[in-house]
Amino acid sequence: MKYLYYPGCSLKSTGKPYEESLKAVFSALEVPLEELKDWNCCGATAYMAVNEVKSFALSARNLALAEKQGEPAENGMVQLVAPCSACYAGMLKAQRYLAENEEIRKRVERGLSDASLSYAGKVQVRHPLDVMVNDIGLEKIKGAVKSPLGSKVACYYGCQIVRPYATFDDQASPFALDTLMEAIGAAPLDWAMKTRCCGGTFVATIREVGLRLNYLILKEAQRKGADLVATTCPLCQFGLECFQHEVNSAFRGDIRMPVAYFTQMVGLSFGIPEKELGLQRLFVPYKKASIGG
Amino acid sequence: MRSPTPAPYSPSGAAERPSLLYEVRKVLKYESELNPEFGREVARKAHGENLFACIQCGTCSGTCPVSHYMDYAPRRIIAMVREGFEDEVLTSSTIWLCASCYQCTVDCPKQIKLTDIMYALKQIAIAKHLYPKKFAVPIMAEEFYRGVAKNGRNNEGMMMVNIARKTSLLNLFKYSRLGMKLFTTGRVALRQEGIEHKEQLRTLLRGVERAEEEAR
Numbered sequence: 001m002k003y004l005y006y007p008g009c010s011l012k013s014t015g016k017p018y019e020e021s022l023k024a025v026f027s028a029l030e031v032p033l034e035e036l037k038d039w040n041c042c043g044a045t046a047y048m049a050v051n052e053v054k055s056f057a058l059s060a061r062n063l064a065l066a067e068k069q070g071e072p073a074e075n076g077m078v079q080l081v082a083p084c085s086a087c088y089a090g091m092l093k094a095q096r097y098l099a100e101n102e103e104i105r106k107r108v109e110r111g112l113s114d115a116s117l118s119y120a121g122k123v124q125v126r127h128p129l130d131v132m133v134n135d136i137g138l139e140k141i142k143g144a145v146k147s148p149l150g151s152k153v154a155c156y157y158g159c160q161i162v163r164p165y166a167t168f169d170d171q172a173s174p175f176a177l178d179t180l181m182e183a184i185g186a187a188p189l190d191w192a193m194k195t196r197c198c199g200g201t202f203v204a205t206i207r208e209v210g211l212r213l214n215y216l217i218l219k220e221a222q223r224k225g226a227d228l229v230a231t232t233c234p235l236c237q238f239g240l241e242c243f244q245h246e247v248n249s250a251f252r253g254d255i256r257m258p259v260a261y262f263t264q265m266v267g268l269s270f271g272i273p274e275k276e277l278g279l280q281r282l283f284v285p286y287k288k289a290s291i292g293g
Numbered sequence: 294m295r296s297p298t299p300a301p302y303s304p305s306g307a308a309e310r311p312s313l314l315y316e317v318r319k320v321l322k323y324e325s326e327l328n329p330e331f332g333r334e335v336a337r338k339a340h341g342e343n344l345f346a347c348i349q350c351g352t353c354s355g356t357c358p359v360s361h362y363m364d365y366a367p368r369r370i371i372a373m374v375r376e377g378f379e380d381e382v383l384t385s386s387t388i389w390l391c392a393s394c395y396q397c398t399v400d401c402p403k404q405i406k407l408t409d410i411m412y413a414l415k416q417i418a419i420a421k422h423l424y425p426k427k428f429a430v431p432i433m434a435e436e437f438y439r440g441v442a443k444n445g446r447n448n449e450g451m452m453m454v455n456i457a458r459k460t461s462l463l464n465l466f467k468y469s470r471l472g473m474k475l476f477t478t479g480r481v482a483l484r485q486e487g488i489e490h491k492e493q494l495r496t497l498l499r500g501v502e503r504a505e506e507e508a509r
Contacts, residue, residue, distance in 0.1 A: 009447040013482040014475060038489045040445040045393045046437035049415040057501045058441065061494060089395075101340055103508070111500030115493045159394035164408075171399050197358045197394030204453060204468075205429035209362050209390065242471060281478040 002032045003131065004070045004080045006062060008087040008234075009041050014242070015084065015234030017278025021263035022083055022128055024276045028267070029136055029144060033081065036066055042087040045200065053107050059094035060108045064119040077124035081131060083263075085160040085233035086200070091125045092165035127161055129232050129262065130168040133176045138183040146271035148185020153265070154226035155181060155188050156217065158236040159197045171195075177262055181230060184269035193220045198236045203243045211250045214239045218247060218255045228258040228286050230265055237261060241283050258286030327377035335374050338413035339406065346403045347371045353397035353407050363387040367397055367407055374410070383423045388414040389430040427460045442498060445488030450481045 003026075011019040026033045039062050041047075043055035063080070070078030082088040097104050099121065112118060132141065155177040162174050169176045174195065178188040196217060202210030218240060221229050231237045241259035248255055260282065267277040279286060336342055347368075354366035364386045365373060373382050382388070391411040398408045415434070418424055424431045436455050440447055450472070457464035475481040488494065 014480045041441045046434040049434040050438040107504040110504040111497040114500030115497035163395040163399045
């Protein structure tokens with residue numbers, strides 16, 4: 001089955017290692033991933049704060065393009081993979097409102113038809129974690145593992161991947177990432193911060209609050225004895241890792257916690273070279289060798 | 294004997310809780326000073342969201358990861374919206390501190406979509422320019438909105454620089470270390486990324502706008 005890939009803005013800049021490792025892992029698993037042509041920004045949370053219907057329209061254009069470019073899977077739906085939680089949640093929300101709210105649907109359809117586009121609702125938005133665990137399957141992934149990781153990992157899902165429109169996993173206590181980490185030989189920790197909000201862009205806007213939310217998550221991972229935090233979202237990764245220096249100075253902390261994308265970890269266990277997984281781009285180095293395994 | 298001065302509030306060894314954006318104001322209001330239409334306006338804007346079903350249980354406030362930074366926690370905001378405390382709500386820090394993590398929406402026993410209500414309040418406040426000057430959250434939202442409408446994509450680096458320009462240049466200095474690090478690790482896009490069919494996107498957004506105007 002072929003998947004269309006919607007990178008979103010982050011995976012082309014701060015989230016580059018996510019894109020690199022995602023592509024490397026999918027190619028190692030021989031699952032084709034084709035980038036959506038001429039995709040636009042999903043609107044994220046900022047667009048919704050100014051004009052919600054227009055933010056749905058942004059998603060609708062991407063969905064319309066995907067419907068045109070992709071081939072439907074067995075269930076008749078084009079599979080569109082969105083690795084960034086904000087894009088994933090944004091598109092799912094747009095789909096929900098387009099399906100349930102006639103007023104919104106009419107407005108968005110008017111815009112689509114003006115722009116000579118159409119969307120018939122035949123796109124299924126998927127997170128790569130969902131695809132890996134539920135489509136590709138843990139058995140196939142286990143089979144591809146060359147060197148099990150053996151590190152203690154705090155699985156951090158973030159907020160938008162599980163709430164409230166997501167189509168897989170539990171909203172309060174998700175486990176997909178834990179099972180995947182087990183499959184590659186890592187030991188997922190039991191901790192309470194799995195879906196606690198990191199504050200997203202607050203690190204850049206309301207600094208005190210943003211740093212504090214990130215501190216709470218990092219500190220708890222440290223207390224639980226984690227070797228690293230595994231993330232599924234570029235915004236969470238950016239806050240938790242790139243602002244760790246700022247978090248430490250604001251809270252007199254001594255945290256030095258690698259924060260890696262789950263795809264980077266899967267790639268490492270497959271024996272994919274570190275450079276192809278973008279590991280050299282991390283601020284806090286995560287090397288398999290340094291933590292055993 | 295004098296009792297020792299209590300230490301300042303210090304969660305987990307952190308610095309004293311900062312007074313953030315506004316002082317908490319306690320005002321008495323007469324019923325005639327309230328806007329009874331406000332609740333319905335917000336409900337409409339939030340797609341008919343039934344905030345009048347709220348039983349004031351406080352689950353939203355308890356579950357919100359940032360409620361202790363807010364001047365009015367979410368439960369109070371809902372109560373104030375439906376009673377018509379328009380000015381207080383629209384100038385509150387609450388609406389900007391909502392990071393839309395949807396925890397309250399998921400947990401609300403009456404299935405009220407609080408996150409959508411917060412979005413509706415942000416939209417009204419931005420349209421009325423009811424936020425403090427140089428306050429970064431709405432400035433970021435507007436920067437983002439303009440950039441995407443123009444180019445179809447957002448450039449994270451440029452956005453950070455523009456926010457600093459419009460809030461405090463000191464921020465540029467604060468983030469210079471981070472910027473350098475992102476640059477050396479190849480995690481910043483230097484040129485403005487844009488889509489190929491910008492005109493198509495603009496036509497789409499104009500179409501939505503026209504449909505909105507006609508509906509009014």
